[in-house]
Amino acid sequence: MTEASGAVLLTALNFILYFLFGAALTASKKRNMSLTGTVFAGLFFYYLMFTLCCMPVMFRWRPLHVLTCIWGAVAGIICLIGILRGYKAMGKCFLNAFSHFRKNVSAFIFIAIITAVFIGVVVYSYQFTLDASYYVGSVTTALQTDTINMYDPFTGDWLDHYEMRYFFSTFTMNDAVLCSLLHIHPLLWCKITISCTAMILTVMVLYMTGNKIFSGDMKKISVFILFAVIADFFMITIYTTSAFLMTRNYEGKCLLGNVVLPGIFYIYICLLENVKDLRLWRLLFLVALGAPVLSSSANMLIPAMIGVTIVPLFILRRDLSVIPKSLVCMLPGLILTAVYIAYVKNIIVFYTYPR
Amino acid sequence: MQSLNIADAGFGYIIKCIGLYYEGNVYFILYLISIAFLSVFGESGIKGKPLPAAMKEPSAVRLREIFLPQFVFMALTVYNPLFPVALNTFFDVNKEYYRFLWMAPIIICIAAAGSIIVFEYAGSSRIRRAASALLIICILVSGGTFLYKDGYIPSPTIYHMPTEIPEVSRLIHEDADEEYPRAMFEYDYNMMIRQYDASILLACDREAYMEAMGGGVTYESAMEEGNYIHRLLAVVGLGIRIPGDYLRSALENTHTEYVVVTTASGNVDYLKGAGLTVVGETANHTILHYEPKEREDFELPDYSEVWRLTPQVYDFLL
Numbered sequence: 001m002t003e004a005s006g007a008v009l010l011t012a013l014n015f016i017l018y019f020l021f022g023a024a025l026t027a028s029k030k031r032n033m034s035l036t037g038t039v040f041a042g043l044f045f046y047y048l049m050f051t052l053c054c055m056p057v058m059f060r061w062r063p064l065h066v067l068t069c070i071w072g073a074v075a076g077i078i079c080l081i082g083i084l085r086g087y088k089a090m091g092k093c094f095l096n097a098f099s100h101f102r103k104n105v106s107a108f109i110f111i112a113i114i115t116a117v118f119i120g121v122v123v124y125s126y127q128f129t130l131d132a133s134y135y136v137g138s139v140t141t142a143l144q145t146d147t148i149n150m151y152d153p154f155t156g157d158w159l160d161h162y163e164m165r166y167f168f169s170t171f172t173m174n175d176a177v178l179c180s181l182l183h184i185h186p187l188l189w190c191k192i193t194i195s196c197t198a199m200i201l202t203v204m205v206l207y208m209t210g211n212k213i214f215s216g217d218m219k220k221i222s223v224f225i226l227f228a229v230i231a232d233f234f235m236i237t238i239y240t241t242s243a244f245l246m247t248r249n250y251e252g253k254c255l256l257g258n259v260v261l262p263g264i265f266y267i268y269i270c271l272l273e274n275v276k277d278l279r280l281w282r283l284l285f286l287v288a289l290g291a292p293v294l295s296s297s298a299n300m301l302i303p304a305m306i307g308v309t310i311v312p313l314f315i316l317r318r319d320l321s322v323i324p325k326s327l328v329c330m331l332p333g334l335i336l337t338a339v340y341i342a343y344v345k346n347i348i349v350f351y352t353y354p355r
Numbered sequence: 356m357q358s359l360n361i362a363d364a365g366f367g368y369i370i371k372c373i374g375l376y377y378e379g380n381v382y383f384i385l386y387l388i389s390i391a392f393l394s395v396f397g398e399s400g401i402k403g404k405p406l407p408a409a410m411k412e413p414s415a416v417r418l419r420e421i422f423l424p425q426f427v428f429m430a431l432t433v434y435n436p437l438f439p440v441a442l443n444t445f446f447d448v449n450k451e452y453y454r455f456l457w458m459a460p461i462i463i464c465i466a467a468a469g470s471i472i473v474f475e476y477a478g479s480s481r482i483r484r485a486a487s488a489l490l491i492i493c494i495l496v497s498g499g500t501f502l503y504k505d506g507y508i509p510s511p512t513i514y515h516m517p518t519e520i521p522e523v524s525r526l527i528h529e530d531a532d533e534e535y536p537r538a539m540f541e542y543d544y545n546m547m548i549r550q551y552d553a554s555i556l557l558a559c560d561r562e563a564y565m566e567a568m569g570g571g572v573t574y575e576s577a578m579e580e581g582n583y584i585h586r587l588l589a590v591v592g593l594g595i596r597i598p599g600d601y602l603r604s605a606l607e608n609t610h611t612e613y614v615v616v617t618t619a620s621g622n623v624d625y626l627k628g629a630g631l632t633v634v635g636e637t638a639n640h641t642i643l644h645y646e647p648k649e650r651e652d653f654e655l656p657d658y659s660e661v662w663r664l665t666p667q668v669y670d671f672l673l
Contacts, residue, residue, distance in 0.1 A: 234499025312424030
């Protein structure tokens with residue numbers, strides 16, 4: 001039970017990392033820092049940086065422990081940059097958050113209770129899902145063999161080439177690295193820590209969206225979150241985002257459906273207010289770069305989601321600059337889709353050994 | 356969606372896809388109603404009532420702009436019957452087209468409409484607001500399929516695994532001479548064991564097992580020459596009895612030394628008769644060992660020097 005409690009507490013570590021990564025990227029003396037906005041940006045920056053570290057290690061067939069050392073160092077440096085760049089802004093940010101909390105204590109307690117019940121019920125339950133054999137299996141396999149994606153998680157047999165569908169989505173390898181760093185069993189990390197992280201991130205994006213829609217009216221936001229969480233318990237078929245959130249919350253696809261796509265929708269709402277805000281466009285580009293790391297499905301869904309939100313934005317705001325900016329944001333997904341098609345058409349393949 | 360095929364369903368695919376996606380719940384209808392509500396009443400107010408505060412806020416973006424245009428554009432593309440058919444000519448999207456439906460902010464839209472009804476249209480009395488919130492919750496509950504409709508099962512272990520999985524893993528390793536023993540399990544355990552212990556190799560992967568459970572393995576296919584995996588799946592997965600020498604050749608050729616079956620399945624005596632010996636038992640499972648004539652020499656390849664080699668462009672081209 002101590003191990004399970006430890007796994008729950010490690011959720012905080014994830015959020016500290018996301019926050020410091022976000023601070024390293026966005027902190028500025030001139031602007032106020034938002035707690036949720038920084039975590040949101042940090043999430044994508046974190047996974048983008050991880051994949052940039054992971055790719056060269058995979059290309060040179062180096063073991064997992066090398067990646068663990070590299071990532072430990074890189075993450076440490078970025079966190080330090082985040083602290084150095086943002087310590088003043090952070091102080092103000094926490095003070096603002098605390099003062100906002102004090103003004104709306106009852107609403108925040110209400111949201112905290114909803115979130116705690118939501119997480120408690122889901123994480124304490126037993127779910128059998130087939131895909132765990134890949135998503136958790138690849139983490140245990142990587143740790144067991146000290147390799148990165150070189151063995152079939154289903155059987156344990158050696159693979160002669162990397163499976164391209166998962167080549168760029170290094171989410172599970174990040175799990176393996178953190179399990180290695182923290183000496184925690186992959187099942188505890190995936191099914192408790194990552195599950196809690198995914199559900200809190202989902203509520204956080206709901207809060208951010210509600211905050212925009214209701215212009216900061218905390219009563220409306222708290223009821224909005226209550227309805228959304230109840231809907232998540234009942235909009236269940238094997239295909240819905242809610243089903244992924246409730247039963248497959250350790251997968252990158254869960255984050256894609258419940259954090260990334262609603263996150264792009266949130267950015268769209270912000271852009272409706274100020275279509276020329278370059279920071280929002282940079283954030284959208286960061287999401288487009290970081291999301292494919294979570295799941296390869298993002299390669300197609302992110303450009304599509306940008307398309308279905310940005311075209312209406314262009315029509316509503318009649319701003320021509322929307323088109324080139326959104327095309328740039330679609331590029332990472334489109335390029336990765338092209339690479340995947342080249343793999344499917346037998347044009348390229350990444351072998352797990354030098355030929 | 357495994358059961359749907361764009362080529363077969365044609366322009367009717369999207370309707371069937373939406374039908375399967377929301378099977379048994381009314382959330383898509385609630386989404387449409389919410390968009391209509393936020394777009395029509397949210398904009399003009401009801402029966403000459405003044406605009407709700409959320410709409411009057413000078414800096415606030417009108418709700419119609421948030422939800423309606425995105426839905427219209429999705430109706431023209433993702434929900435358009437032509438779109439999946441056209442897309443499928445370029446990419447095979449049969450299995451994953453439903454993920455495009457994730458782009459609709461269904462829950463956000465429904466929850467926003469609900470919150471506006473409670474605070475803007477239910478009056479200022481707390482009782483009326485609570486009653487309207489309760490009514491909306493009733494609609495959400497009755498209109499959907501509850502996650503735990505078949506009962507809530509608490510996780511039996513901190514690993515979110517059956518309690519016997521760690522025990523089975525321990526018993527196999529205690530008996531095995533090698534670090535990486537290969538085993539064959541029944542369906543559930545075959546999917547779970549490597550999540551707990553990746554040093555146990557499996558004779559059969561997920562796809563083959565799923566195919567078998569879907570009717571892809573029969574007595575006849577198991578008896579075909581060289582079809583070793585089918586033999587293991589027939590015996591362990593489906594409980595089909597094949598001649599003992601056929602099973603032994605399958606175990607020998609797939610280098611499978613351990614077979615784990617439910618004790619109550621009735622397979623234990625059959626497996627013992629085929630030459631396997633019981634090496635361990637848990638509350639509900641029996642672990643049997645097959646002594647191979649030739650042992651698999653499974654070793655992890657040594658990559659310690661490989662990294663010094665620089666990959667060439669042709670290494671990545673087929």
